[in-house]
Amino acid sequence: MMAPDRIWNTQAQSRARRLARAAEALGKSGIGLRGKQVAADDTVKLLTAVLECGDRVCLEGNNQKQADFLARALTQLDPAQVHDLHMVQSVLALPEHLDLFENGIASKLDFSFSGPQSARLAKMVSAGRIQIGAIHTYLELFARYFVDLTPRISLVCAQAADAQGNLFTGPNTEDTPAIVEATAFKGGIVIAQVNEMLDHLPRVDIPGDWVNFVILAPKPNVIEPLFTRDPAQISEIQVLMAMMAIKGLYAEYGVQRLNHGIGFDTAAIELLLPTYAESLGLKGKICQHWALNPHPALIPAIEAGWVQSIHSFGSELGMENYVSARSDVFFTGADGSLRSNRAMSQAAGHYACDMFIGSTLQIDLNGHSSTATAGRIAGFGGAPNMGADARGRRHASPAWLKAGAQARQGRGGVHAMPRGQKLVVQIVETFREHMQPAFVETLDAWKLAEQAKMEIPPVMIYGDDVTHILTEEGIANLLLCRTDEEREQAIRGVAGYTPVGLARDKRMVENLRDRGIIRRAEDLGIDKRQATRSLLAARNMRDLVRASGGLYNPPKRFRNW
Amino acid sequence: MKLSFSELSARERVAHLLDAGSFTEILGPAERVVSPHLAQLGVPFSFDDGVVIGNGTLWGSKVLIAAQEGEFMGGGVGEVHGAKLVGILRRAVSTRPAAVLVLAESGGVRLHEANAGLIAVSEVMRALLDVRAAGIPVVMLIGGANGCFGGMGLIARCADHIVMSDAARMSMSGPEVIESSHGVEEYDSRDRSLVWRTTGGKHRFLMGDCDRLVEDDMGAFRAAAAALLGDSKALTLEGLLAEHAMLAKRIECFGDCHDALEIWQRLGVEHAEQVTDMESDQMQNLLSDNAMEAA
Amino acid sequence: MEHLKFDFAGEHAPQNFKAILVGVVGSGNLEVLMEPGADPAHCTISITTSARGFGPIWEAVAQNFHSQHQLAGVAISINDMGATPAVVSLRLDQAAASLSFTAGPAL
Numbered sequence: 023m024m025a026p027d028r029i030w031n032t033q034a035q036s037r038a039r040r041l042a043r044a045a046e047a048l049g050k051s052g053i054g055l056r057g058k059q060v061a062a063d064d065t066v067k068l069l070t071a072v073l074e075c076g077d078r079v080c081l082e083g084n085n086q087k088q089a090d091f092l093a094r095a096l097t098q099l100d101p102a103q104v105h106d107l108h109m110v111q112s113v114l115a116l117p118e119h120l121d122l123f124e125n126g127i128a129s130k131l132d133f134s135f136s137g138p139q140s141a142r143l144a145k146m147v148s149a150g151r152i153q154i155g156a157i158h159t160y161l162e163l164f165a166r167y168f169v170d171l172t173p174r175i176s177l178v179c180a181q182a183a184d185a186q187g188n189l190f191t192g193p194n195t196e197d198t199p200a201i202v203e204a205t206a207f208k209g210g211i212v213i214a215q216v217n218e219m220l221d222h223l224p225r226v227d228i229p230g231d232w233v234n235f236v237i238l239a240p241k242p243n244v245i246e247p248l249f250t251r252d253p254a255q256i257s258e259i260q261v262l263m264a265m266m267a268i269k270g271l272y273a274e275y276g277v278q279r280l281n282h283g284i285g286f287d288t289a290a291i292e293l294l295l296p297t298y299a300e301s302l303g304l305k306g307k308i309c310q311h312w313a314l315n316p317h318p319a320l321i322p323a324i325e326a327g328w329v330q331s332i333h334s335f336g337s338e339l340g341m342e343n344y345v346s347a348r349s350d351v352f353f354t355g356a357d358g359s360l361r362s363n364r365a366m367s368q369a370a371g372h373y374a375c376d377m378f379i380g381s382t383l384q385i386d387l388n389g390h391s392s393t394a395t396a397g398r399i400a401g402f403g404g405a406p407n408m409g410a411d412a413r414g415r416r417h418a419s420p421a422w423l424k425a426g427a428q429a430r431q432g433r434g435g436v437h438a439m440p441r442g443q444k445l446v447v448q449i450v451e452t453f454r455e456h457m458q459p460a461f462v463e464t465l466d467a468w469k470l471a472e473q474a475k476m477e478i479p480p481v482m483i484y485g486d487d488v489t490h491i492l493t494e495e496g497i498a499n500l501l502l503c504r505t506d507e508e509r510e511q512a513i514r515g516v517a518g519y520t521p522v523g524l525a526r527d528k529r530m531v532e533n534l535r536d537r538g539i540i541r542r543a544e545d546l547g548i549d550k551r552q553a554t555r556s557l558l559a560a561r562n563m564r565d566l567v568r569a570s571g572g573l574y575n576p577p578k579r580f581r582n583w
Numbered sequence: 584m585k586l587s588f589s590e591l592s593a594r595e596r597v598a599h600l601l602d603a604g605s606f607t608e609i610l611g612p613a614e615r616v617v618s619p620h621l622a623q624l625g626v627p628f629s630f631d632d633g634v635v636i637g638n639g640t641l642w643g644s645k646v647l648i649a650a651q652e653g654e655f656m657g658g659g660v661g662e663v664h665g666a667k668l669v670g671i672l673r674r675a676v677s678t679r680p681a682a683v684l685v686l687a688e689s690g691g692v693r694l695h696e697a698n699a700g701l702i703a704v705s706e707v708m709r710a711l712l713d714v715r716a717a718g719i720p721v722v723m724l725i726g727g728a729n730g731c732f733g734g735m736g737l738i739a740r741c742a743d744h745i746v747m748s749d750a751a752r753m754s755m756s757g758p759e760v761i762e763s764s765h766g767v768e769e770y771d772s773r774d775r776s777l778v779w780r781t782t783g784g785k786h787r788f789l790m791g792d793c794d795r796l797v798e799d800d801m802g803a804f805r806a807a808a809a810a811l812l813g814d815s816k817a818l819t820l821e822g823l824l825a826e827h828a829m830l831a832k833r834i835e836c837f838g839d840c841h842d843a844l845e846i847w848q849r850l851g852v853e854h855a856e857q858v859t860d861m862e863s864d865q866m867q868n869l870l871s872d873n874a875m876e877a878a
Numbered sequence: 879m880e881h882l883k884f885d886f887a888g889e890h891a892p893q894n895f896k897a898i899l900v901g902v903v904g905s906g907n908l909e910v911l912m913e914p915g916a917d918p919a920h921c922t923i924s925i926t927t928s929a930r931g932f933g934p935i936w937e938a939v940a941q942n943f944h945s946q947h948q949l950a951g952v953a954i955s956i957n958d959m960g961a962t963p964a965v966v967s968l969r970l971d972q973a974a975a976s977l978s979f980t981a982g983p984a985l
């Protein structure tokens with residue numbers, strides 16, 4: 023029986039009212055709307071017209087690109103008119119993102135990663151200025167945009183727009199398709215800041231039908247280079263760990279499809295492919311397909327023919343021309359430039375990769391891995407999607423089957439059913455800067471959870487997803503551990519001279535080594551004295567530029583020549 | 584097979600620069616002639632006080648050599664470090680090698696040792712000039728990541744020859760000092776490209792402040808040093824006056840320039856904006872139509 | 879600055895050798911000087927370090943080095959500027975690798 027008096031298109035009606043208010047407000051000023059284009063000076067007026075108190079607003083807020091002009095405009099709203107906004111965004115990167123809460127314009131926040139704002143965020147949370155809904159991973163947040171966190175207004179950024187409101191997001195497409203899809207098809211309003219207006223776009227990344235307003239920003243939007251690592255800073259110990267990773271894991275399991283978490287440890291692996299891995303005869307046998315941003319450190323391996331495909335979450339400043347010139351490897355549009363897509367890459371990293379390897383700040387005796395530190399609410403970003411077994415996966419590959427078989431060897435009950443498992447590797451030196459141990463009895467995440475009143479401690483990668491821990495002391499294979507005690511000693515057995523490592527049961531650790539659960543460099547046939555920087559295919563930024571044939575153009579801060 | 588000069592330690596550079604096995608170290612680490620000052624300041628000392636000195640051969644010719652370790656105290660010259668440099672220079676006057684090779688990588692005076700370091704630098708200059716007066720060439724080889732700055736920069740310009748790689752830098756004041764004295768608008772020390780345009784090997788070469796530009800490779804440094812053996816440049820009043828005249832002309836020609844790019848353009852370098860990305864061997868032909876004569 | 883000294887009874891005396899130096903006293907780094915020792919049956923390790931309070935770790939590292947190599951007639955002197963145990967072990971191994979033995983230990 024139909025509900026007699028209920029109106030079923032309130033959202034569409036609300037959108038129509040908001041758009042009418044915008045037309046009126048902009049018409050009054052005499053500058054008005056030209057097609058979909060709104061003058062930059064009218065931005066505050068536009069936002070005031072379309073927003074209502076309590077609205078859920080998505081602000082880009084991506085990992086790399088930022089709709090900084092729109093963020094600034096949002097902070098200039100009159101909190102008496104617009105308040106209690108519920109912000110949903112991937113990343114809190116700019117001071118303005120938190121100024122919104124300071125200014126009383128926004129009060130609730132759902133996000134994924136906060137990077138540079140993590141300390142200020144923690145302070146504001148404890149002062150009661152922000153109510154956090156939840157901290158997510160990127161893919162998880164995008165998913166909720168389609169369930170219960172759909173934005174009413176989305177403020178996005180693009181490289182260019184045309185008069186119809188079509189958007190060109192180019193190499194840094196990142197989160198925009200996911201955000202705009204959720205907003206446009208559920209009664210929402212999409213406002214885009216762009217760097218230029220063109221008569222004809224190089225390609226259409228977002229159709230104009232999905233976009234309501236376009237604003238030419240006075241300055242190009244901010245983009246951060248986050249995935250560039252100067253090879254000059256890679257140490258001998260990192261070279262040693264990279265050698266162990268390649269021989270003890272990549273070769274051992276035949277890893278063809280993978281994601282690297284960002285860091286110098288993984289940059290060292292990338293730079294050892296054309297040299298050390300080549301000497302082991304591994305080309306074609308490992309590392310052919312990647313879910314990865316365009317890492318400059320991968321250039322030598324790409325040039326040497328190691329890589330068949332890379333799909334990227336975003337772009338990387340300076341890599342644009344290189345990517346365009348390597349369209350066999352990267353995903354590019356008809357215009358020749360990269361097309362990135364964070365949501366799709368996250369799905370690829372979760373389901374289509376056989377291995378994730380990345381670094382961390384702390385690991386406890388169960389293998390739980392966390393980057394949480396007291397006094398900072400940094401969030402998760404995308405790592406947990408890569409660094410987690412994809413239990414929904416069904417297609418097999420040799421690496422996936424081998425890992426799954428090792429985990430289930432000799433077990434009964436529910437674990438007797440054969441299934442595969444993703445390799446999730448934590449690579450970390452036992453001591454970090456200032457001789458801080460990476461191995462601890464209790465993660466700082468517990469303290470942070472208490473401070474910030476979180477329901478559960480923020481763990482980046484759970485111990486039951488971690489398959490291997492690799493340190494300068496060796497590799498612990500947790501897949502082969504059968505008891506909590508074995509697991510604990512396996513971890514202590516690679517924890518070096520940290521208090522956790524020194525407290526090991528030496529006999530048990532020797533036994534684990536005999537059984538191959540712990541493998542040291544010598545067990546892998548690696549001579550530690552060969553771990554020198556001369557093994558790196560590129561040893562500084564200039565080497566990377568040379569390797570790219572001059573196509574890679576590093577941002578100024580990396581140009582030390 | 585290339586071997587990067589900048590990646591090696593001072594000790595390794597000496598071993599690869601000289602004829603294999605020909606090096607005998609003087610006052611090596613086992614003799615423990617260490618800094619008397621650093622321990623008082625709670626700073627670890629180094630057994631060789633950050634400089635390797637000794638004798639060997641290069642292409643069969645006898646040479647004396649000194650190599651500064653840039654990773655120890657930034658290569659700063661302290662009392663003992665300076666004394667070792669002075670000692671090897673004085674030995675040259677009596678043993679008359681084909682050259683004294685100085686692999687300089689230093690921030691200048693080791694501030695921890697204050698006046699002892701300053702005095703050491705001036706003693707090194709005096710000893711170097713004595714070697715030149717004796718007709719023995721002193722060749723500076725500058726290729727380390729820390730560059731050659733401060734008092735060592737002054738010492739370098741007292742030598743007969745300077746060989747630099749394009750990765751290296753040579754100057755007096757360091758970039759951070761310039762920024763804090765004159766402000767970031769004038770000189771942004773974090774703009775590394777600017778720093779290399781101002782003080783790097785390519786600029787020094789185009790200006791005539793170094794006479795050889797090589798790539799960051801031990802073989803290239805070895806060949807350049809070998810070619811300079813026995814090539815002593817007389818120290819005369821006329822020479823000094825000519826140098827002064829050259830410096831006056833430099834200010835006249837380039838004093839109003841704001842960036843090295845402008846200087847290179849005025850020097851007649853075509854496509855000056857490409858210089859930064861050129862390899863060292865591509866630089867050799869740029870000065871054939873040089874508008875400015877090097878000293 | 880801290881000074882530590884360890885003395886171990888060893889077994890494997892290297893053939894006569896000239897002083898060996900590996901490493902550099904830079905931040906996070908150390909130099910290791912290996913010389914013929916006064917006592918032909920012992921291996922001594924003397925450490926001068928800018929890092930304070932890590933005595934037990936130095937002892938564990940020294941102990942592990944000695945368990946592996948069992949050197950005798952060797953004196954090791956270290957100047958350290960905050961290297962991690964991983965780097966210390968690496969340098970010690972690099973120095974030991976230069977020694978020759980008539981009937982050597984498996985390195």
